[in-house]
Amino acid sequence: MGLLEHPDLPTDDIQGDIVPGFRGKEDLYYAQHFLLLRVVDRDRAREELKGLLPDLTTAAAAVSAPGEPAMATSTNVGFTFAGLRELAPEVDLDGVFHAHEAFRSGLAERSHSKIRIDDEEAPFDLLGPSTEWTVGKDAHVVLNLGGRDGKLLAGHVEAVKQRVAGGFGKPCEQPGAVLSGRQREAFGFADGLSQPRVRGFHMPRAGSVVPPLPADRFLVADGHPVTTNGSFMVWVRFLQNRAEFEAHCDKVARKLDLSGYDQADAPGVAAMEVGRRTDGTSLTRSPITAARHVTDSGDAFDYADDHLGRRCPRHAHVRKMNPRTADAGDHAILRRGIPFRTNGEEGLIFVCYQASIEQQFERLQAYWANATYEPEANASPDPLISQRARDGCIVEIPLPRRGSVPVKVTNTWILPTGGFYAFMPSLTGLTHLLGSAL
Numbered sequence: 376m377g378l379l380e381h382p383d384l385p386t387d388d389i390q391g392d393i394v395p396g397f398r399g400k401e402d403l404y405y406a407q408h409f410l411l412l413r414v415v416d417r418d419r420a421r422e423e424l425k426g427l428l429p430d431l432t433t434a435a436a437a438v439s440a441p442g443e444p445a446m447a448t449s450t451n452v453g454f455t456f457a458g459l460r461e462l463a464p465e466v467d468l469d470g471v472f473h474a475h476e477a478f479r480s481g482l483a484e485r486s487h488s489k490i491r492i493d494d495e496e497a498p499f500d501l502l503g504p505s506t507e508w509t510v511g512k513d514a515h516v517v518l519n520l521g522g523r524d525g526k527l528l529a530g531h532v533e534a535v536k537q538r539v540a541g542g543f544g545k546p547c548e549q550p551g552a553v554l555s556g557r558q559r560e561a562f563g564f565a566d567g568l569s570q571p572r573v574r575g576f577h578m579p580r581a582g583s584v585v586p587p588l589p590a591d592r593f594l595v596a597d598g599h600p601v602t603t604n605g606s607f608m609v610w611v612r613f614l615q616n617r618a619e620f621e622a623h624c625d626k627v628a629r630k631l632d633l634s635g636y637d638q639a640d641a642p643g644v645a646a647m648e649v650g651r652r653t654d655g656t657s658l659t660r661s662p663i664t665a666a667r668h669v670t671d672s673g674d675a676f677d678y679a680d681d682h683l684g685r686r687c688p689r690h691a692h693v694r695k696m697n698p699r700t701a702d703a704g705d706h707a708i709l710r711r712g713i714p715f716r717t718n719g720e721e722g723l724i725f726v727c728y729q730a731s732i733e734q735q736f737e738r739l740q741a742y743w744a745n746a747t748y749e750p751e752a753n754a755s756p757d758p759l760i761s762q763r764a765r766d767g768c769i770v771e772i773p774l775p776r777r778g779s780v781p782v783k784v785t786n787t788w789i790l791p792t793g794g795f796y797a798f799m800p801s802l803t804g805l806t807h808l809l810g811s812a813l
């Protein structure tokens with residue numbers, strides 16, 4: 376992704392996983408590790424975190440100059456609201472975050488209740504009940520550690536753990552890594568495509584229909600020393616079950632075949648659920664019924680000429696989450712997730728950054744994913760991430776020429792198993808929290 380030679384943003388003050396992100400497209404052996412910490416000794420914990428400040432990876436440090444090697448390891452830090460209360464009791468946190476109810480409540484509480492979006496009469500489910508979540512509900516601090524490969528990262532993780540061993544209890548650890556040298560998620564689809572470009576940091580992409588978005592979509596710009604140039608992090612652990620997803624796709628393919636849908640096979644159904652082929656090519660460029668497959672994983676496309684969803688169904692995940700309409704950029708998120716395979720399980724650690732959890736992540740996850748009339752009219756729920764799909768719903772798959780086929784979806788193949796909301800302050804904000812305020 377092209378970067379401006381002289382960015383307008385204060386890159387020495389912004390944590391690097393927000394922009395440009397720790398992982399580059401060339402990092403085919405990249406690994407990441409999250410340490411989820413709880414404070415057991417406030418004074419020691421604050422001193423340990425202050426000791427990490429000089430080693431945090433900034434946006435400037437995350438960008439290597441031409442000809443220079445990429446950074447070997449990286450470190451960022453974020454805080455849940457409960458963690459800030461524990462670590463910074465002198466700060467008026469309710470006042471600082473008065474406009475951010477979701478952050479103050481936390482992801483587990485917001486998922487357990489219904490989310491009301493603006494003037495909508497009916498509230499929406501976010502991720503469903505959190506009673507059985509196993510990760511993240513009680514976290515105070517998240518240390519986000521990255522490495523160009525697993526060996527480099529392992530040493531970095533152990534060193535950081537030693538540095539925070541006094542003020543925090545035994546960490547909950549969640550590793551992640553690029554799978555088999557390919558930037559793909561657990562179902563085999565190309566990962567991390569069509570990321571928003573940030574105005575003042577990225578150059579516009581030639582031919583793209585999506586211009587760089589204002590930085591205040593992703594960085595808080597309210598003028599407060601704690602929050603300015605920081606960003607809200609959403610962290611969710613999604614368990615993925617490939618066998619159940621493939622069984623679902625086989626079943627749907629058989630139904631479509633009986634309905635006369637050309638080339639109705641399981642890989643085609645999977646592509647229609649996602650909105651892309653496994654290599655990342657948008658179905659707008661290469662629909663399932665196309666005679667030949669066009670390889671193009673770029674972002675120079677929209678859905679304006681596919682109003683009925685005959686090329687890319689309107690319920691497809693990438694279309695629901697980014698319909699590429701005029702106002703879609705208002706709710707865009709910076710996605711920084713990474714796959715995991717541990718203890719016989721696999722899935723995705725979903726991470727995203729935004730300036731407003733309510734207007735970005737929650738609008739996408741609770742409203743657009745579940746609604747049948749947003750972000751486009753006559754759109755079924757998102758079959759991959761919506762709570763309605765987990766509860767059981769009907770999606771309409773348009774036939775290539777006319778009509779559609781109703782398909783029952785009960786998503787048992789993507790399950791949230793934990794998560795939290797955190798705030799990633801700028802270095803100025805961190806100094807205020809861990810220095811003058813304490």
